[in-house]
Amino acid sequence: MPRRSGHPPAIVLTAVLALVGLLAACGAPGSSGAPAGGEGPGAPFRVGLVHSTTGPLASYGAQYAAGFRAGLDYATQGTGQVDGRRVEVTEADDAGDPAKAVAAATDLIGQGYRVLAGATASGVALQVAPLAEQNRVLFISGPAATDAVTGANHYTFRSGRQTYQDVLTAGSIIGDPAGRRVLVFAQDSAFGQANVAAVTAVLGGKGAQVTPVLVPAGATDLTPFARQAVDAAPDLLFVAWAGQNATQMWQSLQQQGAFESTTVVTGLDIKPTYPVFGAAAGQIHFLSHFFPGATDNEAYKALESGLAKQGVEVDLFTNDGFVAAQMVVHALQEGGDDPDAMAKALEGWTFTGPKGQSTIRPEDHALLQPMFTARLVPAGEGFTPQLVDTLSPDTVAPPVATAK
Known part of the structure; x- marks a missing residue:
């Protein structure tokens, strides 16, 4: 998915991370530049x-x-x-x-x-x-x-x-987020909490009301949490899930009627993850950084x-x-x-x-850069992505970062 870099497949959305814990000894003391070895007219x-x-x-x-x-x-x-x-x-x-x-x-x-x-x-x-x-x-x-x-x-x-572009792409699926209710459905882990923080910062910063439903990582019965998400009646249900029980999670949301009551959005990950969505695949709105056939x-x-x-x-x-x-x-x-x-x-x-x-x-x-929204459509025994919309670079441009 937007994913996330640094987490196993299911969603690629990476959270807004703080620049902390930098290694103190990253270079030689007093170093003013890299050695010049290998330079010259014919050197590679x-x-x-x-x-x-x-x-x-x-x-x-x-x-x-x-x-x-x-x-x-x-x-x-x-x-x-x-x-x-x-x-x-x-x-x-x-x-x-x-x-x-x-x-x-x-x-x-x-x-x-x-x-x-x-x-x-x-x-x-x-x-x-x-x-x-x-x-x-x-x-x-x-x-x-x-x-x-x-x-x-x-x-x-x-x-x-970057994450900001991912989340703005997700928000575009419901239009102007101001005054809209957005629910983040995720595991209660560093990954899930980071996604809540990202959606809160980006869509919440544009006036959306962001609420999390965080599922304990060891939960085996996901039905109560899916029911809670549906009962909240959000305008946008943003799913950020990484784990072996992803198929079970999607089944629970489908059984509780999530796709009939709200707009469900998640990130489109790499090809091997497409089967994870199961029967729900055709009802999910995907934000996408890139996929085969996007352009x-x-x-x-x-x-x-x-x-x-x-x-x-x-x-x-x-x-x-x-x-x-x-x-x-x-x-x-x-x-x-x-x-x-x-x-x-x-x-x-x-x-x-x-x-x-x-x-x-x-x-x-x-x-x-451009970003995309997509759907998964049946293709043989699996699925293939199909372009829904292309968002211009200006539409999903992050704010200018302040000097660090």
């Missing part, structure tokens, strides 16, 4: 991808990396080079662990890498961002959706969407064909990798080996990615 540009190749978000990381390879091929017109210099990509596994990510990023920086990309999980992105600032290296965060990445520092950018522009076709060469299909986070490669190539073309020049080149840049036209807002590096 070295790019480090620090993302999840193992761990709970390995499937997201695999999609991201495959998209990056397709995007690099597209942005360099099949040469794999920028200004005659080869782009050398090194992948490092963070396993979704911020400490492992910092260690991997520190190692790459020590080898002279001036460009890092990746961050499948929000916790990882929030640790690598200050490391990039301390060592003056460009960092392009990936699927991590936490709003705190936006405006983190001069060297940090993002190639995916049909030149970049999307290049993503599709580039993935096919790897034996991979378009999915939720393949876009994030593709866009990251576009950003990396543009930064290298304009900035060479200078991270400050790279960052300046990206600020205000407008380009067309698989999702459509996007702009990097210069004030805080928010990636202003």
Whole structure:
């Protein structure tokens, strides 16, 4: 789903997270920049991808990396080079662990890498961002959706969407949220509570009355909670669920008549999660960052064909990798080996990615991009997503982040 970066499949909506617990020893004392090793007219540009190749978000990381390879091929017109210099990509596994990510990023920086990309999980992105600032290296965060990445520092950018855009997309399904009743149905866990906080901050900030129904993580009978949600008669029932009993949860909502009494919204996650919705699939409104068939522009076709060469299909986070490669190539073309020049080149840049036209807002590096709403329709023995609406970048633009 919007998901969330840093949580198992079912919904990808990631909460508004605080920038806390940053590691104190992110770089060498007195460090004023990355080592210059490997630079020169014929030397390759070295790019480090620090993302999840193992761990709970390995499937997201695999999609991201495959998209990056397709995007690099597209942005360099099949040469794999920028200004005659080869782009050398090194992948490092963070396993979704911020400490492992910092260690991997520190190692790459020590080898002279001036460009890092990746961050499948929000916790990882929030640790690598200050490391990039301390060592003056460009960092392009990936699927991590936490709003705190936006405006983190001069060297940090993002190639995916952020939570604010997810929640505004959900709210668009009922129109102006002012005066509307929104109920967040989630598990009583850090993930569920974070989703309540995000919806409260975004839709509550626009005048909606937000109420949570938090279900104990160990609950086996979900009927009473589904009944409570239906009895509250919300205008929008926002479901944020991550766990093995997702199918049971959807069945409980359906049995209690939720789909007949209110508008039910959740995030569309990766393809393997589609069967989770069961018979309720056709009655759910989905907010979506990206899905197969969401667009049909030149970049999307290049993503599709580039993935096919790897034996991979378009999915939720393949876009994030593709866009990251576009950003990396543009930064290298304009900035060479200078991270400050790279960052300046990206600020205000407008380009067309698989999702459509996007702009990097210069004030805080928010990636202003289209978002989608969708439905799942039967296809063979499963489901396939179908576009309902495309929201313009301005419609779902987050507020400008204040300086940190």
